[in-house]
Amino acid sequence: MSRPFRLGLTGSIGMGKSTTAAMFRDLGVPVWDADAAVHRLYEGDAVEPLRALCPEAVVDGRVDRERLRDWIARDPDALPRIEAVVHPLVAADRAAFLNNARGDLVVLDIPLLFETGADAQMDAVLVVTAPPEVQRSRVLARPGMTAARMEILLAKQMPDAEKRRRATHVIETTGLEQTRAAVQSLVSSLRDRKHA
Ligand SMILES: CC(C)(COP(=O)(O)OP(=O)(O)OC[C@H]1O[C@@H](n2cnc3c(N)ncnc32)[C@H](O)[C@@H]1O)[C@@H](O)C(=O)NCCC(=O)NCCS
Ligand SMILES: Nc1ncnc2c1ncn2[C@@H]1O[C@H](COP(=O)(O)OP(=O)(O)OP(=O)(O)O)[C@@H](O)[C@H]1O
DSSP states (O other): OOOOEEEEEEOSTTSSHHHHHHHHHHTTOOEEEHHHHHHHHTTTTTHHHHHHHOGGGEETTEEOHHHHHHHHHHOTTHHHHHHHHHHHHHHHHHHHHHHHOOSSEEEEEOTTTTTTTGGGGOSEEEEEEOOHHHHHHHHHTSTTOOHHHHHHHHHHSOOHHHHHHHOSEEEEOSOHHHHHHHHHHHHHHHHHSOOO
């Protein structure tokens, strides 16, 4: 049996990846979620290596994201050092999902898909997008988010225009019903097609 078609799902912060991923799940498509993998790792395999970098980031045997955020805000080297630990563990979790995946189509929701080179492992890439002012107001509405933190994360992400340029598919997330219809139509077209 041939392996499932791999659709990468990405987009900049606040562009609607999680919301769009849920729409694929509603259609019965298995979704691997990189952020969820990080959450699992912060209660498991990432604890000891991150404790070695920053002992105060571990509280009650788990990595505390608030403490990581404080460290990132204080120290410009913190995020690259965290990434050097976390990205290989995330890549291993993704490889395990792909090894076990069955069916005709799977989605991989990866915020840093292009930045980490994971796009090379995808058969197609869907980029979700929205106008900058919509993105900004969504992100700033989150608890714990500040304009300064948003700027740090945005500066680390490939610009939206570049992501759209590299995408095989683009969906606007300015309305739930319109996004749901676009997801439905993409799933139908991918399920109809054969891949190499
Ligand atoms: C910085 C941390 C502590 C913030 O945690 P918090 O729960 O507050 O936010 P969350 O994880 O939901 O991220 C918020 C937004 O920032 C973006 N983001 C997260 N990490 C990164 C990063 N390394 N580079 C660029 N953007 C990032 C996410 O895509 C999301 O859009 C956390 O994201 C983290 O530990 N990041 C390092 C691990 C990593 O690289 N994760 C990316 C997925 S592989
Ligand atoms: N299709 C849509 N129509 C209207 N609003 C949307 C749509 N998709 C997402 N939103 C709104 O945008 C906000 C951010 O969406 P979501 O959490 O899915 O983004 P994300 O890309 O996963 O974010 P992050 O990268 O920061 O984790 C949510 O408050 C959600 O209500």
